Amino acid sequence: MIQTQYTGANCPHCHRKLTLLLTEQPDTSWALCFHCRKLTSFTGEIPLKLPASKLAPTQKQQISDFIASLPVDDHYQGPGSQLRLADDATFHRRWLSLAEYERQFSETLEYRTPDLRTAPATCKWCGKALPQGRRSFCKDSCSRNYTKVTFTKRxxxxxxxxxxxxxxxxxxxxxxxxxxxxxxxxxxxxHNGAMAIHHLVPVAQQGTDYADNLITLSQKAHLAYHQNDPEMVAKITALREQRLAGPGGEKMYWQ
Incomplete structure (x- = not known):
C-alpha cells in the first residue's frame, strides 16, 4: 500500500486535501481525510464512504498495520505533535495548553482579550454610555453576559x-x-462561527503551534487555500516565507 497526496483530490465532506492509500489491487484504493476523519473506499468508479465504526475487523487491522509500517514522521506523532492517533485508527486534534506552550517554546503567549469597543466610554456589551465610576460595563448584568460569552461558554x-x-x-x-x-x-x-486558525507550516510537515506559525483566516479563505486556489495559496505562502525569515521562524518547525 502506498500513501500519497494528489492535487485536486479533496474530501467530499469538508473539501480538505485527501491522503490517498493506494493498494496493490488496481480496482480498489482508499482515501483518508485527517480533518474530518472520514474514510472513503473507491472500487471501480463508485465511491463508498466508510466511517471507522463501519469497518470490518480485517479492514481495521489492515489500516493499523499500514499506519504502523509508516516512518515516524508520517504518524503525526512527533515531539509535541497536535494530532493524536486513537484506537480506531483515526487522528484527533489537540491544541497545546498554555503550560505546554511555555515549556516547549520558552516563552508565554501574552495576547489578552481585546477591547473591541469603538468608543472607550461605552459599555462593552450594550454600547450605552458608562455611568460615572465604571470603566467597562454600565451594569452588572452586562458584565455577566459578556463573561458568559467570552469565557464560560467560549x-x-x-x-x-x-x-x-x-x-x-x-x-x-x-x-x-x-x-x-x-x-x-x-x-x-x-468568533462568529466562520473562523479558522491556520498553520502556515502544516502539522504534517513538522509545523508547530508557535504563534508565528498560526494565523486567523475566514473559513472561506481557509477552504480556498486547501482547494489550491492560486491567489490564496500565493498570499499565504508569501506570509509564511515572511515569518520564517523573522526572529521566530526557527520555532515554526520542530527541530
Whole structure:
C-alpha cells in the first residue's frame, strides 16, 4: 500500500486535501481525510464512504498495520505533535495548553482579550454610555453576559483563542470581520462561527503551534487555500516565507 497526496483530490465532506492509500489491487484504493476523519473506499468508479465504526475487523487491522509500517514522521506523532492517533485508527486534534506552550517554546503567549469597543466610554456589551465610576460595563448584568460569552461558554481552546485576539478577530488575508456581533450590534471577542486558525507550516510537515506559525483566516479563505486556489495559496505562502525569515521562524518547525 502506498500513501500519497494528489492535487485536486479533496474530501467530499469538508473539501480538505485527501491522503490517498493506494493498494496493490488496481480496482480498489482508499482515501483518508485527517480533518474530518472520514474514510472513503473507491472500487471501480463508485465511491463508498466508510466511517471507522463501519469497518470490518480485517479492514481495521489492515489500516493499523499500514499506519504502523509508516516512518515516524508520517504518524503525526512527533515531539509535541497536535494530532493524536486513537484506537480506531483515526487522528484527533489537540491544541497545546498554555503550560505546554511555555515549556516547549520558552516563552508565554501574552495576547489578552481585546477591547473591541469603538468608543472607550461605552459599555462593552450594550454600547450605552458608562455611568460615572465604571470603566467597562454600565451594569452588572452586562458584565455577566459578556463573561458568559467570552469565557464560560467560549468553547475555543486557549491557544487558538489568543491567536484570534492577536489578529483582532479578522481574517489576515481578506480582512473579513470574524467577531461575533451581539443583539446590540457590539463586536464581541469570540468568533462568529466562520473562523479558522491556520498553520502556515502544516502539522504534517513538522509545523508547530508557535504563534508565528498560526494565523486567523475566514473559513472561506481557509477552504480556498486547501482547494489550491492560486491567489490564496500565493498570499499565504508569501506570509509564511515572511515569518520564517523573522526572529521566530526557527520555532515554526520542530527541530
Amino acid at each position: 468553547s475555543t481552546p486557549t491557544v487558538p483563542y489568543r491567536i484570534a485576539c492577536r489578529d483582532d478577530f479578522r481574517c489576515q488575508i481578506t480582512g473579513v470581520d470574524l467577531a461575533w456581533h451581539n443583539r446590540f450590534g457590539q463586536r464581541i471577542p469570540v
